[in-house]
Amino acid sequence: MFKVIACRMIVPNMHLLTLVAPAVAREARPGQFVILRAEEEGERIPLSLADWDAQSGTITVVFMAIGSTTARLASLTAGVSIPTVVGPLGNASEIENFGTVACLCGCYGMGSIYPIARALKEKGNRVITVMEARSSYLFYWEERLAAVSDRVIHITRDGTKGYRGHVGRLPEIMRALDEPINRFILNGCTFFMKRASDETRPSGIKTMASLNPIMIDGTGMCGVCRVTVGATTRFACVHGPDFDAHQVDWEELLQRRKTYMPEEIVPLRTSACEDHHVASQEGKP
Amino acid sequence: MKLDSVDQILDFAIAKEQEAWQFYMDLAAKVGQQPVKQVFEAFAGEELQHKAKLIEIKQRKLMIPVQQRVLDLKIGDHLVDIVLSPNMTYQQALIVAMKAEKAAFRMYHDLAAAAGEGNLKESLLMLAQEEARHKLRFEIEYDDNFQREN
Amino acid sequence: MTEPVKKQYDLNRREMPKQLPEVRRYNFNEVALGYTAETAIEEAKRCIQCKKPLCISNCPVEIDIPGFVKCIAEGDFLGGIRILKDKNCLPAICGRVCPQEEQCEKTCVFHKKGGQIAVGRLERFLADWEAQQCEPEMPEMLPNSGRKVAIVGGGPAGLTVAGDLIKLGHKVTVFEALHRMGGVLIYGIPEFRLPKVIVTREVEYLRKLGVELITDFVVGKTRTIDSILGEYDAVFVGSGAGLPWFMEIPGENLNGVYSANEYLTRLNLMKGYLFPKYHTPVKSHRKVVTVGGGNVAMDCARSALRLGAESRIVYRRSREELPARLEEVENAEEEGVIFDFLTLPLRYIGDESGWVRAIECQKMALGEPDSSGRRRPVPIEGAIVTFPVDAVVCAIGNSPNPLIGATTPGLTIGKKGNIEADEKTGTTSREKIWAGGDVVTGAATVILAMGAGRFAARSIHEYLSRPQAEVSQNSGA
Numbered sequence: 001m002f003k004v005i006a007c008r009m010i011v012p013n014m015h016l017l018t019l020v021a022p023a024v025a026r027e028a029r030p031g032q033f034v035i036l037r038a039e040e041e042g043e044r045i046p047l048s049l050a051d052w053d054a055q056s057g058t059i060t061v062v063f064m065a066i067g068s069t070t071a072r073l074a075s076l077t078a079g080v081s082i083p084t085v086v087g088p089l090g091n092a093s094e095i096e097n098f099g100t101v102a103c104l105c106g107c108y109g110m111g112s113i114y115p116i117a118r119a120l121k122e123k124g125n126r127v128i129t130v131m132e133a134r135s136s137y138l139f140y141w142e143e144r145l146a147a148v149s150d151r152v153i154h155i156t157r158d159g160t161k162g163y164r165g166h167v168g169r170l171p172e173i174m175r176a177l178d179e180p181i182n183r184f185i186l187n188g189c190t191f192f193m194k195r196a197s198d199e200t201r202p203s204g205i206k207t208m209a210s211l212n213p214i215m216i217d218g219t220g221m222c223g224v225c226r227v228t229v230g231a232t233t234r235f236a237c238v239h240g241p242d243f244d245a246h247q248v249d250w251e252e253l254l255q256r257r258k259t260y261m262p263e264e265i266v267p268l269r270t271s272a273c274e275d276h277h278v279a280s281q282e283g284k285p
Numbered sequence: 286m287k288l289d290s291v292d293q294i295l296d297f298a299i300a301k302e303q304e305a306w307q308f309y310m311d312l313a314a315k316v317g318q319q320p321v322k323q324v325f326e327a328f329a330g331e332e333l334q335h336k337a338k339l340i341e342i343k344q345r346k347l348m349i350p351v352q353q354r355v356l357d358l359k360i361g362d363h364l365v366d367i368v369l370s371p372n373m374t375y376q377q378a379l380i381v382a383m384k385a386e387k388a389a390f391r392m393y394h395d396l397a398a399a400a401g402e403g404n405l406k407e408s409l410l411m412l413a414q415e416e417a418r419h420k421l422r423f424e425i426e427y428d429d430n431f432q433r434e435n
Numbered sequence: 436m437t438e439p440v441k442k443q444y445d446l447n448r449r450e451m452p453k454q455l456p457e458v459r460r461y462n463f464n465e466v467a468l469g470y471t472a473e474t475a476i477e478e479a480k481r482c483i484q485c486k487k488p489l490c491i492s493n494c495p496v497e498i499d500i501p502g503f504v505k506c507i508a509e510g511d512f513l514g515g516i517r518i519l520k521d522k523n524c525l526p527a528i529c530g531r532v533c534p535q536e537e538q539c540e541k542t543c544v545f546h547k548k549g550g551q552i553a554v555g556r557l558e559r560f561l562a563d564w565e566a567q568q569c570e571p572e573m574p575e576m577l578p579n580s581g582r583k584v585a586i587v588g589g590g591p592a593g594l595t596v597a598g599d600l601i602k603l604g605h606k607v608t609v610f611e612a613l614h615r616m617g618g619v620l621i622y623g624i625p626e627f628r629l630p631k632v633i634v635t636r637e638v639e640y641l642r643k644l645g646v647e648l649i650t651d652f653v654v655g656k657t658r659t660i661d662s663i664l665g666e667y668d669a670v671f672v673g674s675g676a677g678l679p680w681f682m683e684i685p686g687e688n689l690n691g692v693y694s695a696n697e698y699l700t701r702l703n704l705m706k707g708y709l710f711p712k713y714h715t716p717v718k719s720h721r722k723v724v725t726v727g728g729g730n731v732a733m734d735c736a737r738s739a740l741r742l743g744a745e746s747r748i749v750y751r752r753s754r755e756e757l758p759a760r761l762e763e764v765e766n767a768e769e770e771g772v773i774f775d776f777l778t779l780p781l782r783y784i785g786d787e788s789g790w791v792r793a794i795e796c797q798k799m800a801l802g803e804p805d806s807s808g809r810r811r812p813v814p815i816e817g818a819i820v821t822f823p824v825d826a827v828v829c830a831i832g833n834s835p836n837p838l839i840g841a842t843t844p845g846l847t848i849g850k851k852g853n854i855e856a857d858e859k860t861g862t863t864s865r866e867k868i869w870a871g872g873d874v875v876t877g878a879a880t881v882i883l884a885m886g887a888g889r890f891a892a893r894s895i896h897e898y899l900s901r902p903q904a905e906v907s908q909n910s911g912a
Contacts, residue, residue, distance in 0.1 A: 023657050037614065041713045043705070044614075068714055084614045086651040216705070216715070219612050219653055220836050221622075221677040222697035226688055232368040233681070233688060238838070239372055252688055255789030259690045263716030320850040356802060359814050363781045363797070364683045374834070375850045380683060428811060430851065431680060434729035434758055435751045435779075435831040 001081035005058055007074070010140045013064055014108065015074040016050075021085045022057030024049075030115035031093030031210060031242055034059065035218040037084035038072040045069050046215040046237075048112035048187070049088060059085070062111025062140075067264035089218045090241045094208070095119045099126065099182035102174075103149070104167065104196050106132040109188030110141055112210065116185055118148040126150050128181070130173065132192065136161035151177075167192060170199040181205055186245055190254055197245035209245035211236045213256055228252050288396065294408045295343040301389065302336035305329075308385065312378075317371045324378045335415065351410045355417035358424040360432075361387055379427045386420035446550025449478040456769035460740050463626045463708050466766060467531070467559075472512075475560040479507035481545075482552045489542035490554065495886030498522045500539055500554055507557055516565045519558060520574070524598035524641075525591065525885065527566065527633045528620060530559025533882045534760050566633075571640060577604035582899040585610065585667040587654040587839065590618020591881045592673030592872030594638070595888030596895070597646045603896050608647040608667070610654050615704060618675050619873075620881065622696070622704035625734050627741070628763075631703070655838035660846075660868065669867050669895050672854060673888065676833040676873035682726065686783030687829075691720070691791040695731045695830035702738050720744045720826040724794055726780055727830035728757040733764060735828040736772045747773045747822070749780060751799060751812050777801070777812060778820070783827060795821045835874045843868070853877055861891030869895055 005018040024034055033048045047061040065074040076082065093116050101120050105113040110131055121127045129149040133139055134157045146152050153173060154162025163169050174181060184200050184207040186193040193209045200207045213225040213236050220238040227236050228249035234240060288294050309329035313322045342349070361383030367373070369381075390413050397409035452468040453459070459466050470478065482504045490500045499518050506515030519526045535555035543551035565571055582605045586593040589611035601607045615621045617634040642648055654660060660670055679694035681687050701707040705715035723739035725732050728750035740746040748767070750757065753776050757764055768774070777799040784793040798818035801810040840848035847855045847864035854863055854870040861869040871887030873879055 023652065027657060041706075043714045043716075084651050086612070086614070086653060087656065089653065089656055216697065216700055217613060219656075219677075219838065221679070222700055223679045223681070223694040224697045228688055230368060231366075232370055234372075238836075252789065256688065256690060258788075260716040260718070263710070263718070266716070267711040267714040320848050320852070324850050356805060356811070357813070358802075358811055362814075365685060367683070374852065376680060376834075377683070425805065425811075431832065432751065433832055434727045434732065 001083060002085040003081045004076045004078055006078055007076040009074065010062070011138050014062060014111075014138070014140060015065060015070075016060060016062050016111070017073060017076065018058050018060045019082070019085055020057055021059045021087075022054075024085060024087045025052040025054045025057050025059050028052040028054075028059060028088045029092035030095065030119045032088035032090045033218070033241060034061065034085055034087035035089060035215065036061075036073065036082060036086075038069055038076070038082050040083055042072065042083070043069045044084065044216050044218070046089070046212070046218055048108070048210065048241075050111035050114055052115075059087075060111075062108050064108050068267040086218065090237060091239070093119070093185070093210075093242050095123050097124045100179060101125045101127055101183045101185060102181045103127060103129045103185045104132070104170070104188070104192075105129065105186075106167070106188035106192040109186075109192070109210075110139070110145065113185065113187035114141060114144055114148070116187070117145060120185075121148045126179075128153065128177065130155065130167075130170070132156075132167050132188070134158065153177075167196045167199060170196060171202075174203075183208065184245075186210065190250070190257060193245065194250035194254070197248070197250070201246050207245040208242045209248060210241045211243055211248065211253065212241070213253060214259060227256075288400075288405065291404050291408045292343060294405060294412070295339055298393075298412050299336055299339045299343070302332050302339060305332040305385070305389070306336070308332075309382075312369065312381065315369055315371075316373050318373070321373050321375060321378055324375055328378075328382055331419070335419065338415075339412075348407065349411050349414070351407065351414055355414055356421055357417065358421065358428065360424045360427055361420075376427070376431045379423050379431070382423045383420055383427065386416055386423060390416035390420060444483065444545065444550070445481045446545055446548050447481075448550055448553050449474045449556075451553070451556050453766075456766075456771070459627065460737075460770040463738075463741055465630050466627050469563055470556055470560045472510075472560075472564070475507050475557060476510060478553050479504045479557055481550070482508065483544070485544060489544070490539040490552075493538045493542045494522075495538070495882045496522050496889055498539075498558075503561060504552065504554070504557055507561065512561060512564050516561045517572070519561055523558075523885070524595060525637050525881075526558050527562035528591070528629060528637060529882055529885070530555050530557075530562055531629050531633075532624060532880075533558075534880060536761065538882070566636060573643070574602055576602050576644070579606070580604040580899065582606065582669075583608070583667045584895060584899070585663045585670045586673060587660070587670060588612075588618060588673035588675055588872075588874070589616035589638075589648065589650070590673055590675050590872065590884065591620060592675075592874075592884040592888040592891075593618070593671065594641060595885040596671045596673065596871070596892045597641055598644070599889060599892035600895060601641070601644045601646050603892075605896070605899060606647075607645075608649060609641075610652040610657075610663075611648070611650045612653040612674075613704060614650050616648055616650065618673075622700045623731065623734070625699065625703055625738055626708070627737070628734065653838075655842040660839065660843045664867055668899055669869065671861070671888075671891055671895065672839055672863075672868065672870040672874055673872045673884070674836060674839055674874045675884075676835045676853075676878040678834050678836045678852065679829070680832045680834065681829055682780060682831065684780060684782050686785055686791065689783050689785040689791040690789050691718075691824075691826045692783055693826065693828045695725075695727070695735050695828055696833065698735050698828045699731070699738070708738070708742065717742065718826070722822070722824045723747070723826045723828065724749050724780075724822060724824045725828040725830050726750075727832070728752065728759055729830065729832070730759045730763055731832075732828075732830035733759045733767050733772075735830050737763075737767050737770060739826070739828070740770055740772055744826070745773070746771070747775060749775045749778045749794070749796060749822075751777070751779045753777060753801060779812070779814070780827075781819070784821075791824060791827055793821050794824050794827060795819060833873075833878045835877070839874070851877060859890055860894035861887060862894060867898075 050062040051060040132155040186209040225236040230247035313325035393413035400406040503515040503518040540551040586609040706713040707717035723744040725736040799812035802813040856870040861871040869891040872884035
C-alpha cells in the first residue's frame with residue numbers, strides 16, 4: 001500500500017498528490033509516469049511524474065479531475081493509502097544540450113513539464129517556458145518553473161495574463177522572442193499538443209510531445225495505448241510516452257481517447273445504497 | 286536495360302540479387318537491435334545464395350524447368366507496409382521480406398508476359414518461379430511462427 | 436479345459452458435471468462443477484494400476500499419477516493430495532487448465548477405446564477437497580540456507596520456482612509487475628475456467644511458506660536485474676509472453692479493436708464484468724468477432740458471449756486444426772459461439788468517429804500439402820465476405836516482452852524476443868540468471884511453464900549449494 005502524504009487542489013480542478021513510493025522515487029527520471037489505483041475496485045490510470053524525492057522516497061503527480069478515478073484520487077487525504085503505484089514507466093525524456101528549448105505546457109502539463117525543464121536547464125540549455133491557460137487563476141507552479149527557466153511567457157484566453165488567446169499565437173511569440181529555438185517540448189492535453197504541433201511544424205524544428213492515451217498495465221502487455229507515429233503503430237507505454245509530434249496521428253489519438261467517455265463517470269454516479277442495504281441485512285457493518 | 290538474350294536476362298537477375306542483398310544489409314544497419322539485425326543479415330545471405338545459383342545457371346547454361354505453379358499463400362498481400370524502425374520485430378521483418386519477394390516475382394512475371402515465346406520467356410518464367418519460392422519460404426516461416434493460433 | 440476369465444474393464448469415463456450451456460452463457464461462474472467424492476472414487480477405481488505406467492513420463496512435472504489415483508480409489512484423499520503436491524504445487528490450477536488430453540491421458544492404456552482415466556478431473560477433485568479442509572498441511576522445510584533468490588514474474592513458472600526453492604531453505608522474493616500475483620492465471624484465463632479465489636489461495640499458500648511477494652514492481656523499470664543481483668544470489672526470469680501480436684492489417688487502431696490481452700485483462704484482472712462495481716470500464720458490444728483459434732480465442736469469444744454479444748470466432752484454418760483444447764471448443768459451441776472457419780480478416784472498416792463497424796474477410800481453402808505435409812490455407816479468389824461488428828478481439832498470439840532483454844546486458848535474446856535458455860536447466864548466457872516458461876518458449880501452457888520452473892529450481896539449488904568460495908560474493912547474502 002502507498003501512503004498519501006499530501007493531496008490538495010492547487011488551482012480549480014487541478015490536484016497535487018504526493019505519495020510514498022520509494023522504489024519509484026529512486027529510479028524516476030523526467031518524462032516518465034506511474035500507474036495508480038485509488039482503491040481495490042479501481043481502474044489503473046497513468047499519471048506523469050511532476051516531481052520526486054529519492055531521499056524521502058516520495059513522488060508527486062499533478063492531475064485534473066475529469067472522471068471517476070481522478071475524482072477519487074482528488075478526494076484522498078493525508079494518511080490514507082492507495083493500493084497501486086507502479087513505475088517509473090515509459091522512457092525518460094531525451095535530455096541533451098540542444099541549445100535553446102521551448103517548453104510549452106497547459107493544464108496538468110505545467111506539472112509534468114517541470115522536471116523536464118529542470119533537467120534541460122541542468123544540462124546547460126537555455127529554457128523558455130510558455131504556459132497556456134483559460135485564465136490567469138489557473139496557472140500554478142509559476143515560481144518553480146521560473147526557477148528553471150530563462151524566460152516564462154503566459155497565454156490566457158481571457159487576456160488576464162500575458163498574450164491573449166491560445167497556443168495559436170505561438171508563431172508571433174517566437175518572432176517576438178527573436179532567438180533561434182532548437183527544440184520544442186509539449187506537455188498538456190491532447191488538443192493543446194496537437195495545436196502546438198501544428199504551429200511548430202512549418203518551422204521544421206524538432207517537437208517532442210508526451211502522449212496521453214488510455215492505458216491499463218503500462219508495460220506493453222495490452223496495446224490499448226497504441227498510437228500511430230509516422231505510419232507505424234507504437235505503444236506509448238514502452239516506445240514513448242515522448243514522440244515526434246509532427247509524426248503523430250493526432251486525430252486517431254483524440255478518437256481513441258474518447259473510447260470510454262460514456263463509461264468514465266458511471267462509477268461516480270452509482271450509489272452504494274444497494275450494497276449498504278444488503279450488508280445491513282446480512283448483519284455486516 | 287536490354288533483355289534480348291538469355292545471358293542478358295541472367296545478368297539482369299544477378300544484379301537484382303546483389304541489389305536485394307544490399308537492401309537487406311541496409312535494413313540490418315538501420316534496425317540496430319541485435320536479434321532483428323541478425324535476421325536481416327541472414328536474409329541478405331540468402332540473396333547471395335540466389336545470386337550464386339544464377340551465376341552457375343549462366344555459366345553452365347542450365348535451364349530450370351518451369352514446373353507447376355509454386356504455392357502462393359498470399360500472406361503478405363493484404364498486410365500493411367512496414368515502416369522501418371529500431372523497434373522492428375521478427376514478425377515485421379518477415380512481412381518486409383514477403384513483400385520484397387512478391388515485388389521481385391511480379392517484375393519477372395510481367396517481363397515474361399511482355400516477352401515473345403521462346404527461351405527469353407522461359408528464362409523469365411524460371412526467374413519468377415525462383416522468386417515465388419523465396420517468397421514461399423518466408424510465408425511458411427511467418428505461418429509457422431506468427432499464425433500458430435490462426 | 437476352461438477358458439480364462441476375461442477381465443471386464445470399466446471404460447466408462449465419468450462425466451464432469453457442468454453448468455448447462457443455456458445457463459452458463461449468462462454468468463462468469465465456473466463451468467465445470469467438479470466430481471463428488473463418490474464419482475471420484477468410481478473414476479479412480481477404473482485405473483488398473485499398470486505395472487509400467489505410461490502416464491507419468493508424459494506429465495511435464497512427473498506426478499505419480501497411479502499413486503494418487505490409487506489413494507482416491509481407497510478413499511484416502513489426504514494420502515492422494517500428499518502425493519500430488521510432492522510434484523505439483525498448483526494442483527487446483529493444473530487440474531483445470533492442463534491439456535491432459537495431450538499429455539498423461541493420451542498415453543493411458545484405455546485411450547484407444549476412449550476410456551482413458553480422467554486424470555485432470557481427479558487432480559482437481561483432490562485439490563478442491565483439500566481446500567475444504569481446515570488448513571493445508573505444511574510441507575517439510577529445510578533450514579535456512581542463507582541464500583536469496585529473486586524471481587521475476589508471479590506467473591506459473593515463477594510460482595513453481597518459488598515453491599520449490601522455499602522448501603529447500605532459500606529466501607525467495609517474487610517481483611510481479613501487475614498488482615496481483617498469478618500472471619496469465621489471473622489476467623488471461625477467465626473466471627469461468629479458473630476462479631480467481633483458487634489463484635489467491637495458491638498464492639497465499641506460498642506466502643505461508645515464507646515466500647516474499649512484491650507486486651507493482653516492474654523489473655527492468657523499477658529496478659534492473661543487475662541492480663537486484665547486488666542483493667540476491669540468483670535470479671529466475673519468468674516474465675512470460677505478454678506482448679500482443681496484431682494482424683498488421685488496415686484499421687487495426689480503430690476504437691473497438693482489442694488485443695486479447697487487453698480484452699481479458701479488463702475482464703479478468705480488473706473484473707470488468709462487474710462494472711461499474713469494479714471501475715475498469717467494459718463496453719457493451721452487440722457483435723464481437725474474435726480472430727484466432729487457440730485457448731485464448733475461446734476465452735475471449737466465450738467472455739464476449741457472457742457480456743451479451745453475438746460472438747463469432749473467425750479462424751483461418753479448419754475445425755480440425757484448431758489449437759484450442761477440444762473441451763473448450765465444445766464448451767464454446769454449446770454456449771452459442773458462432774464459428775467461421777477458413778476465414779481470414781483482410782481489414783477493419785470504421786465509421787467517421789473512428790469506431791470499427793465491419794470486418795472484411797477472405798474465404799480460404801486448404802491448399803496442397805507442402806514439403807512438411809501440411810495443408811496450408813490459400814485464399815479463394817474473389818471470395819470476400821463482410822460482417823458487421825462493433826468489436827474485434829485479436830487473439831492470434833503473443834511473444835515475450837522485450838523489457839528484460841533490453842535492460843540486462845549480456846543476456847542473449849532470440850529473434851522472436853525470447854530469452855535463450857537451456858531446456859534442461861534454464862541457464863542463460865548470464866551467470867546467476869535463469870529463465871523458463873513462456874519467456875523462453877513463446878506462449879505455451881501453464882504446465883510446461885511449471886515444468887521449466889521445476890528444472891530451473893533444481894539447477895538454481897545446485898548452484899547455490901556449491902561451497903561458498905565457488906559462488907560469487909554478494910553483499911547482504
